[in-house]
Amino acid sequence: MSRILHLLTFPDVQLLDVSGPLQVFATANELMSKQGHPAPYVLKVISAEASSVMSSAGLGLITLPLPPADQACDTLMIAGGRGIDNAAQNPQVLSWLKAQAIGARRVASVCSGAFLLAAGGLLDGRRVVTHWSRCAELTRRYPALQVEPDPIFINDGNVWTSAGITAGIDLALALVEDDLGHELALAVARHLVVFLKRPGGQSQFSATLALQNNAGRFSELHAWIAENLNADLSVTILAERVGMSERSFVRHYRAQTGSTPARAIEQLRVEAARRLLADTRLPIKRVASRCGFGTEETLRRSFLRAIAVTPQAYRERFAAL
CATH class of the missing domain: 3.40.50.880 (Class I glutamine amidotransferase (GATase) domain)
Structure with missing residues (x-):
């Protein structure tokens, strides 16, 4: 009916x-x-x-x-x-x-x-x-x-x-x-060429856009991070890129973005991994490596923490291919 x-x-x-x-x-x-x-x-x-x-x-x-x-x-x-x-x-x-x-x-x-x-x-x-x-x-x-x-x-x-x-x-x-x-x-x-049917629990905010909106003096740093997710993104490296001491960088970064550098990087990496899982057939191990997680287990833990599903379950439900 x-x-x-x-x-x-x-x-x-x-x-x-x-x-x-x-x-x-x-x-x-x-x-x-x-x-x-x-x-x-x-x-x-x-x-x-x-x-x-x-x-x-x-x-x-x-x-x-x-x-x-x-x-x-x-x-x-x-x-x-x-x-x-x-x-x-x-x-x-x-x-x-x-x-x-x-x-x-x-x-x-x-x-x-x-x-x-x-x-x-x-x-x-x-x-x-x-x-x-x-x-x-x-x-x-x-x-x-x-x-x-x-x-x-x-x-x-x-x-x-x-x-x-x-x-x-x-x-x-x-x-x-x-x-x-x-x-x-x-x-x-x-x-309708809506390649990814997003789950309700997915944030309406893009991590990248959210950081851009709150970035201020760190805009260029975020652009560099997004292009180098599998690089060494330690506080030491990031502080050197913006010409600040580590302590000063962490303090100013939190004040500007409302997040720690580690948390922001994890959000960017999870967002990039979601795109690869949905739009490609790359093995999960390669997705983890390309997005800077290092191992599948680290990727899995970050996914569970961020969106409460495993990478495999995410791919099975939302892959476009």
């Missing part, structure tokens, strides 16, 4: 918050149809504006009116965008949302769509995530929520929330996997 999915939009919605997840479900329909099965999803883009909304990108979206609040759906998904605060202050939308959520098997938000769910009291006491730039605000405005800034998406009971923008694609793939299995979800990811 087809699952009805209501994707709620509003003026100034983020375009990719709508089109990204929508295409995942549409592709699942296409692939299932090619296999001779009925389309698993009935997709309805809806809004309180009844016929259309203008996205923040300047592209208009044709929408259906809000269905009767007591008309059950399988999945209720809320898009995000800069218009979310106005939507969260709309009494009609909030009233409809609360009633619609009662009959939905699951409720989900993309990016800042979590603010609308929170305004409706649907996230109280739950673990949630939103775009990294608004996590602190979500925590401050809705203290009953357990906001976690790192994950790509979080599933707590029948409620799913996701991080910023493209994380909506990861969320939709996870919902497809929950409905139709890993094989089809991976087929959808490959069809």
Whole structure:
């Protein structure tokens, strides 16, 4: 039986918050149809504006009116965008949302769509995530929520929330996997040329980008480290590269980045190893060597510490080849 999915939009919605997840479900329909099965999803883009909304990108979206609040759906998904605060202050939308959520098997938000769910009291006491730039605000405005800034998406009971923008694609793939299995979800990811279907627990932050954002005087050092992960990256070597004493380097580095040099290097090495495990068939021993871990055991321990899976398990689940 087809699952009805209501994707709620509003003026100034983020375009990719709508089109990204929508295409995942549409592709699942296409692939299932090619296999001779009925389309698993009935997709309805809806809004309180009844016929259309203008996205923040300047592209208009044709929408259906809000269905009767007591008309059950399988999945209720809320898009995000800069218009979310106005939507969260709309009494009609909030009233409809609360009633619609009662009959939905699951409720989900993309990016800042979590603010609308929170305004409706649907996230109280739950673990949630939103775009990294608004996590602190979500925590401050809705203290009953357990906001976690790192994950790509979080599933707590029948409620799913996701991080910023493209994380909506990861969320939709996870919902497809929950409905139709890993094989089809991976087929959808490959069809959309999303080479790596990221797990929810993976950080929405790239270690490289996070260090760049906080690097300041150490930007050039981080660029060099990224190009020399299998080199000697001891504090002695790093301090010499930036012309500082070891003690001064460690102190200033922690103050600038919020991390120790050893921890930052491990994050960069794990990130590089993840890419190689997903995108190549290099033996794990060579991945460990190329990324500077030295041995498979060191790589394994770092993976378990960073993302709670072994390198082999990571490859089996997320390899694109």
